[in-house]
Amino acid sequence: MDALFLLLAAAGGYLFGSVPFGLVLTRMAGLGDIREIGSGNIGATNVMRTGRKDLALLTLILDSGKAGFACLLFWSLFSQDAGLVAGGAAFLGHCYPVWLKFKGGKGVATFLGVLLAAAWPVGVLTCLTWLGTALLFRISSLAALVAALAAPLLCLAFGREDAALLALFLAVLIYWRHRSNIDRIAKGAEPRIGAKKT
Numbered sequence: 001m002d003a004l005f006l007l008l009a010a011a012g013g014y015l016f017g018s019v020p021f022g023l024v025l026t027r028m029a030g031l032g033d034i035r036e037i038g039s040g041n042i043g044a045t046n047v048m049r050t051g052r053k054d055l056a057l058l059t060l061i062l063d064s065g066k067a068g069f070a071c072l073l074f075w076s077l078f079s080q081d082a083g084l085v086a087g088g089a090a091f092l093g094h095c096y097p098v099w100l101k102f103k104g105g106k107g108v109a110t111f112l113g114v115l116l117a118a119a120w121p122v123g124v125l126t127c128l129t130w131l132g133t134a135l136l137f138r139i140s141s142l143a144a145l146v147a148a149l150a151a152p153l154l155c156l157a158f159g160r161e162d163a164a165l166l167a168l169f170l171a172v173l174i175y176w177r178h179r180s181n182i183d184r185i186a187k188g189a190e191p192r193i194g195a196k197k198t
Contacts (some may be wrong), residue, residue, distance in 0.1 A: 009074040016070040017093025017110055020100055021062040024045045025055050035103075041107035041158050045140045048193075063105070064113035066090060071117035084166050087114035090107030092172050095177060106177040108144040111170050115151060119163045122154045138192040141181035148174040 022042040026034040031050050034042055038049040043063060048056035065092035075083025094110040096102040112130070116123030129150045134143035148171040155164035175182070184190040 002079075005078040006076075006085050009078060009082035009086040010089040012074060013067075013070040013089030014093040016086075017090030018097035018099060018104070019066060019093075020097055020104065020155035021066070022059040022105065023100070025059055025062075026050060026052075029055060030053075041105050042100070044109055045193075049057045060109050062092060063109035064116070067094070067110035068117035071114055075117075080162070084114075084118055084162060087118055088166050088170065090114065091173070095173065102167075106144070107170070107174055108140075108147075111148065111151075111174060114170070115163070115167065118166070119155060119158060119160045121157055122151065122160065122163065122167075125154050126137075126151045134193060139185065139190050140193050141178055141190055143183055144174060145178060145182070 020042045022044065023034050026032065026047060029052065031052065033051070034046055038046045040046070044060035050056075057069045067087055070090040071083045071087035073083075074086035083178075091107050091110045091114060093104075095104045095107045097104040108130075112123060112127055115126050126147050130143045130147035133146045134140060137143070144190045151167040152164045154173060155161070155167050181190060
């Protein structure tokens with residue numbers, strides 16, 4: 001029965017995570033297909049390149065919220081482990097949504113949403129790490145990479161070995177999803193926050 005609960009949590013979390021809010025919001029606003037501008041991603045950073053900061057903020061909240069909601073829902077329905085599985089599956093759903101031929105976002109907001117739901121002190125500190133790095137360097141991808149690196153260590157510091165394993169797994173995926181960004185950062189060619197790119 002436990003295995004069935006985990007399977008249901010994984011399926012439910014994936015479906016929640018696969019809702020492409022950035023794409024939906026920009027289309028509703030008459031801005032066209034977000035995948036055809038900037039980086040081609042469906043996340044908040046690329047939505048900001050449309051010039052609509054309000055939509056970018058809403059995308060950030062919804063992409064984070066869908067993962068946090070999935071985690072908390074299945075945690076309350078089944079178990080803590082089911083919640084962590086659902087949160088991780090929501091991350092995968094955002095990065096590889098079935099509705100968009102498995103071409104989604106890079107998962108940063110959903111990563112933060114999972115952490116806020118699963119271990120809120122870690123989530124808050126990870127968000128602050130992202131924010132501090134972003135304010136200092138004005139590079140969203142660099143902030144994401146630093147925050148992803150810090151998250152598993154913060155989980156361990158708070159005695160959350162279970163969340164640390166999930167955070168480590170998701171951090172590895174974030175680095176994989178950001179490999180082109182890492183190359184541009186190394187070359188000094190990564191766009192700054194707020195810069196429009198068409």
